[in-house]
Amino acid sequence: MPYTSDESARCRRDFPALRSTAAGSELVFLDGPGGTQVPTAVIEAMTNFYQTCNVNTHGNFPPSREVDRRMEAARATLATFLGAAGPQCISFGHNMTTLNFALSGAIGRTLQAGDEVLITQLDHEANRGPWLRLAERGVVVREVKLNESGELDPQDMAAKVTHRTKVFAIGASSNALGTVNDLALARRLTHAVGALLVIDAVHYAPHFPVDVGALDTDFLLCSGYKFYGPHVGVLYAKPGALERLPTDRLSVQDPAAPYRIETGTLNHAAIDGLRAAVEYLAGWGVGATLRERLVDAMTNISGYEHQLARIYHDEVRRLAGVRVWGPDFSGRSRAPTVSITLTQHTPARAATALGARGICVWDGNFYAARAVEILGLAARGGLLRTGISMYSSASDIRRLIEGIAALG
Ligand SMILES: Cc1ncc(COP(=O)(O)O)c(C=O)c1O
Numbered sequence: 537m538p539y540t541s542d543e544s545a546r547c548r549r550d551f552p553a554l555r556s557t558a559a560g561s562e563l564v565f566l567d568g569p570g571g572t573q574v575p576t577a578v579i580e581a582m583t584n585f586y587q588t589c590n591v592n593t594h595g596n597f598p599p600s601r602e603v604d605r606r607m608e609a610a611r612a613t614l615a616t617f618l619g620a621a622g623p624q625c626i627s628f629g630h631n632m633t634t635l636n637f638a639l640s641g642a643i644g645r646t647l648q649a650g651d652e653v654l655i656t657q658l659d660h661e662a663n664r665g666p667w668l669r670l671a672e673r674g675v676v677v678r679e680v681k682l683n684e685s686g687e688l689d690p691q692d693m694a695a696k697v698t699h700r701t702k703v704f705a706i707g708a709s710s711n712a713l714g715t716v717n718d719l720a721l722a723r724r725l726t727h728a729v730g731a732l733l734v735i736d737a738v739h740y741a742p743h744f745p746v747d748v749g750a751l752d753t754d755f756l757l758c759s760g761y762k763f764y765g766p767h768v769g770v771l772y773a774k775p776g777a778l779e780r781l782p783t784d785r786l787s788v789q790d791p792a793a794p795y796r797i798e799t800g801t802l803n804h805a806a807i808d809g810l811r812a813a814v815e816y817l818a819g820w821g822v823g824a825t826l827r828e829r830l831v832d833a834m835t836n837i838s839g840y841e842h843q844l845a846r847i848y849h850d851e852v853r854r855l856a857g858v859r860v861w862g863p864d865f866s867g868r869s870r871a872p873t874v875s876i877t878l879t880q881h882t883p884a885r886a887a888t889a890l891g892a893r894g895i896c897v898w899d900g901n902f903y904a905a906r907a908v909e910i911l912g913l914a915a916r917g918g919l920l921r922t923g924i925s926m927y928s929s930a931s932d933i934r935r936l937i938e939g940i941a942a943l944g
């Protein structure tokens with residue numbers, strides 16, 4: 537099924553928050569990389585959960601059996617979303633950061649002093665901080681260099697994956713610059729030395745179909761609130777990978793995957809809502825199976841978002857005093873996230889002025905603090921970031937461009 541401005545206009549009707557107004561005009565949500573709005577289907581799924589089965593799992597009574605059924609359905613749906621072998625590969629948690637701390641802590645217990653973990657200068661702190669903590673155990677943490685173009689240096693990456701490397705933690709896409717990283721290279725390099733590959737797909741999963749089979753990754757993390765769902769972290773683990781890890785868990789807890797890394801009671805209503813979000817996305821695609829519908833939908837939404845982001849990119853860079861950061865739209869795959877700086881205004885001042893016009897865009901470092909530091913932007917307040925989502929429109933972009941032009 538194609539996904540054009542017509543489908544996007546129809547999709548907007550499914551998101552009640554998009555009808556919100558400020559200062560007499562509709563709010564423009566171009567803040568997707570920080571979190572997307574949710575469609576009615578997600579709100580209804582969560583409401584239904586609270587109305588019909590707000591009890592804990594594994595009880596011998598009907599609503600509890602219903603929760604068990606919904607949790608397994610959610611795991612199966614998220615497995616399909618990520619192209620995983622099955623529900624046993626999908627663990628849930630509070631958010632990506634919490635799951636990554638649990639994962640890095642468990643992997644860290646298997647490492648010796650002098651072992652190396654590789655991270656990148658481009659990544660969000662959620663895929664750096666948990667690994668940097670391992671230095672306390674004598675693990676050496678190295679980082680792949682970020683070029684001024686906003687891309688990771690492939691030579692530096694190749695040089696830093698050595699026989700001492702045990703883990704390479706890399707983002708699939710930058711939430712600050714929209715860069716899509718060369719994951720095939722990361723996998724080739726890690727395979728050659730037997731290192732684990734951990735992919736942060738938080739910024740990638742909302743914009744592209746994910747196929748953990750093709751990526752052949754050991755672990756991949758994403759976060760439901762970035763792709764039209766509620767706040768739920770998702771961890772994919774390759775079959776057998778989680779069982780090898782000494783995770784933090786209670787003695788009473790199920791030691792099998794995917795439960796092995798899940799501590800305490802999960803947010804069942806939100807997990808049910810996340811299943812609804814994935815099914816909502818699939819509703820924009822065609823195909824005989826859920827996976828086919830998802831890949832079709834995500835591929836077409838991706839094309840639509842790319843086109844809109846490209847229009848913004850090409851128009852904003854023509855405005856006086858604007859500098860666009862990160863890769864342009866001529867080359868490889870790129871996420872529809874465009875960050876700029878302005879000669880005359882700090883990002884915070886620009887975002888505040890745009891906010892007063894009802895335009896929601898983020899300023900700062902978005903926790904990609906190392907990238908912003910490397911680009912020399914930390915002292916200047918970072919970047920002004922625009923994120924395109926499935927519900928973004930040409931009129932949103934027009935209002936944004938007008939708002940930036942009016943800053944003077
Ligand atoms: C690329 C990236 N990784 C990780 C995270 C952290 O996700 P969470 O908020 O689920 O911990 C974010 C959140 O903005 C992100 O953009």
